[in-house]
Amino acid sequence: MRTLPLSVGFMPLVDAAPLIVAHELGFAEEEGLALNLQSAPSWSTLRDRLILGQIEAAHMLSPVPVAMALGLGGLPTQLDALSVLSINGNVIGISNALADQLSNAAKTPDFLDATAAGQALAGLKAPLRVGVPFPFSMHAELLHYWLAASGLNTAQALDVRTIPPPLMADAIATGEVDAFCVGEPWGSITVENGGGALLLPGAAIWQFAPEKVLAVRRDWANAEDDLTGRLMRAVWKAGRWLGQPDKRTTAADILGWPEYLGVSTEIIERAFSGDLLINARGKSRHVPRMMEFYDGAATFPWKSQGAWIGARMAARFGLDRAASATKAAAVFRSDLYRRHLGPLGADLPAASKKLEGALSGSTTAATDSGHLILGPDRFFDGQVFDPSHPEC
Amino acid sequence: MPDKLSILIVEPDKTRAEAIIDSLAETGDHHIRVLSGSTGLARSVAELNPDLVLLDMANPSRDAIDALTLASSPLERPVAMFVDRSDDSLTKAAIEAGVSAYVVDGMQPDRIKPILDAAIARFHMFSRMRSELEATKRALEERKIIDRAKGILMRARNMSEDEAYALIRKTAMSQGKKIADVSQALVTASELLT
Numbered sequence: 001m002r003t004l005p006l007s008v009g010f011m012p013l014v015d016a017a018p019l020i021v022a023h024e025l026g027f028a029e030e031e032g033l034a035l036n037l038q039s040a041p042s043w044s045t046l047r048d049r050l051i052l053g054q055i056e057a058a059h060m061l062s063p064v065p066v067a068m069a070l071g072l073g074g075l076p077t078q079l080d081a082l083s084v085l086s087i088n089g090n091v092i093g094i095s096n097a098l099a100d101q102l103s104n105a106a107k108t109p110d111f112l113d114a115t116a117a118g119q120a121l122a123g124l125k126a127p128l129r130v131g132v133p134f135p136f137s138m139h140a141e142l143l144h145y146w147l148a149a150s151g152l153n154t155a156q157a158l159d160v161r162t163i164p165p166p167l168m169a170d171a172i173a174t175g176e177v178d179a180f181c182v183g184e185p186w187g188s189i190t191v192e193n194g195g196g197a198l199l200l201p202g203a204a205i206w207q208f209a210p211e212k213v214l215a216v217r218r219d220w221a222n223a224e225d226d227l228t229g230r231l232m233r234a235v236w237k238a239g240r241w242l243g244q245p246d247k248r249t250t251a252a253d254i255l256g257w258p259e260y261l262g263v264s265t266e267i268i269e270r271a272f273s274g275d276l277l278i279n280a281r282g283k284s285r286h287v288p289r290m291m292e293f294y295d296g297a298a299t300f301p302w303k304s305q306g307a308w309i310g311a312r313m314a315a316r317f318g319l320d321r322a323a324s325a326t327k328a329a330a331v332f333r334s335d336l337y338r339r340h341l342g343p344l345g346a347d348l349p350a351a352s353k354k355l356e357g358a359l360s361g362s363t364t365a366a367t368d369s370g371h372l373i374l375g376p377d378r379f380f381d382g383q384v385f386d387p388s389h390p391e392c
Numbered sequence: 393m394p395d396k397l398s399i400l401i402v403e404p405d406k407t408r409a410e411a412i413i414d415s416l417a418e419t420g421d422h423h424i425r426v427l428s429g430s431t432g433l434a435r436s437v438a439e440l441n442p443d444l445v446l447l448d449m450a451n452p453s454r455d456a457i458d459a460l461t462l463a464s465s466p467l468e469r470p471v472a473m474f475v476d477r478s479d480d481s482l483t484k485a486a487i488e489a490g491v492s493a494y495v496v497d498g499m500q501p502d503r504i505k506p507i508l509d510a511a512i513a514r515f516h517m518f519s520r521m522r523s524e525l526e527a528t529k530r531a532l533e534e535r536k537i538i539d540r541a542k543g544i545l546m547r548a549r550n551m552s553e554d555e556a557y558a559l560i561r562k563t564a565m566s567q568g569k570k571i572a573d574v575s576q577a578l579v580t581a582s583e584l585l586t
Contacts, residue, residue: 041450044458045492052484073461075483135459161434162459164452176432317462 003029006231007036009046010059012261013165014184014271015086015212017251018293019059022238024254030237031230039259042164043134044074050215051077056224057231059085060215066309066328067136070319080221080333081213081306082232083299083341085239087375089211089271089291090139090202091187092117094179095172098124099197099279111278111285114204114380118150121179121199126157131172131180133165138202138211139181141312146205149381172196183211184271184291185263192267197279201287206357208289208296208377210305213332221336229340236299236341243294248272289375296362296375297347299337304353304387306332311390325390329353347372356385397503398423400442402433402451408518412446415514419506434460444504445494446511454492461494482508489515534572541575544582 006028010016022028023035038055040046043064050058051074065079094102102108102120109116121128128147132139140160148154163171165186171177173195180187181202190196202209214235221228242251252268255261261268270276274290277283292298310328314321334352342348350366357379364371379385399422403409409426416422427436433456437445445457482505486493489512495504538560545556564574 041452042454042458044455045449048487048492052487054487073458134455135462162456164455166452 007055009055016059018238022234027237028234031234061137062210062213063136065331069327078218084210085212087292087298088203092200117200122150122152127159129159129177131163131177194280232340239293301332303329307387402447415510449490538575541578
């Protein structure tokens with residue numbers, strides 16, 4: 001098979017692992033692809049490079065293709081999510097000042113208790129300044145969802161600021177923000193530098209949040225069906241490899257190389273294992289499903305995930321919720337996933353949408369060929385999102 | 393619309409900022425401000441109220457500026473476009489040169505074009521200078537390695553400097569390698585042996 005070159009952009013984050021592993025461990029080569037991985041300095045630059053054809057595919061925040069479909073931000077272009085690259089992986093951190101305030105008031109919530117953490121923050125003096133990496137991100141969506149459900153008036157008492165991940169540790173240390181929601185390793189770096197403490201993992205807000213997707217332009221996916229299939233297979237195989245716990249150290253080693261994250265292996269491994277150091281005094285906690293690349297059909301692009309993001313975004317930006325959810329669902333290409341990954345034996349659920357938030361434990365679901373195990377996907381407040389009624 | 397355009401340049405390097413100001417001055421009389429820090433960028437943009445924001449694509453703070461395109465509060469300046477949506481080729485040229493430009497909605501494209509053209513030319517020059525600087529650095533590094541390799545040979549085999557260099561060059565040619573690579577191998581081997 002002739003090897004075809006493909007340029008792929010990524011941001012220096014632990015969850016870029018499936019693309020990096022696909023390239024470094026030969027999964028791309030196996031599919032006849034030579035990946036040219038390009039690190040991007042910002043999400044907007046990564047998005048624009050994709051839109052203008054400087055790269056063919058990208059490691060992308062799952063809400064970005066949805067935002068494009070709704071006409072929010074950037075040059076108007078249709079992007080598609082071919083598969084989910086990773087589930088969960090964000091952490092919420094607070095400044096040392098805020099951590100002291102909570103501890104003095106004996107209100108330090110348990111690290112996995114989103115209800116207690118939300119109430120603790122909602123009870124503080126407003127407004128709360130929170131840094132997120134990008135306006136269209138699971139970080140922003142989780143934050144708004146969580147704090148609104150915790151009783152905070154997010155329109156008035158929440159001041160959300162955009163801060164690039166590598167600058168987040170500085171922003172919290174210098175007091176530019178009181179809290180942040182960021183992807184690893186940048187939360188752990190904050191703890192390492194002593195600039196703040198971790199309050200809550202994103203997984204405690206939504207147990208199965210689609211964090212990053214493999215994004216391409218819709219016109220490219222339509223025109224390059226063969227390449228699309230090769231790319232999806234290479235990345236899926238890398239995700240399956242990453243899903244094996246005994247591969248974590250190797251994966252962390254590779255990600256630590258200067259051309260990728262340039263961060264110590266030990267810090268990267270925390271995200272893979274879920275064993276996080278949560279404050280500078282050395283307290284550590286284990287987070288179940290801190291970051292998932294394979295288990296529970298992690299990479300299947302559920303149309304209902306897209307619909308949830310679309311409905312949430314519509315509510316925030318004043319758009320029609322039902323119409324937005326429909327447009328957003330179309331961005332998650334479960335059809336391409338079935339066609340290109342089915343023959344490899346990827347888990348294919350019988351339906352492409354489900355109730356989001358209805359599974360409290362691992363659950364057996366029907367598939368085309370038998371059954372598969374889906375992971376728990378509860379929201380912390382017990383709400384269930386029905387993609388057939390996104391306006392509710 | 394006021395006659396003078398207010399332009400905000402986000403650039404931590406003072407020399408670069410000044411060079412950009414100089415080249416923009418040739419396109420007309422503008423009101424130009426420079427921001428060097430990355431903290432509070434969004435707030436500064438809102439306060440300075442510029443018609444046009446220029447920044448290096450490599451600047452990670454670009455996302456903060458991009459977020460302003462969504463600002464709905466009437467107090468904040470709606471920096472509403474990435475370059476100009478109506479001109480794809482200009483947008484492409486800007487991105488390839490490494491400029492990101494945010495232009496306020498409703499500004500006439502013919503007023504933006506000369507400014508962007510000047511910025512693009514300036515950015516191309518910067519990237520050429522950057523490559524030249526890197527090439528020079530690399531050449532200097534290679535020079536140092538070759539000198540060390542020569543020194544090793546001079547000591548170990550009692551050669552003159554010219555003889556040592558001739559030997560390295562001959563080895564490189566016979567192995568089809570660069571002189572710098574042969575020198576590096578020699579230095580590494582010597583470090584391992586001593």
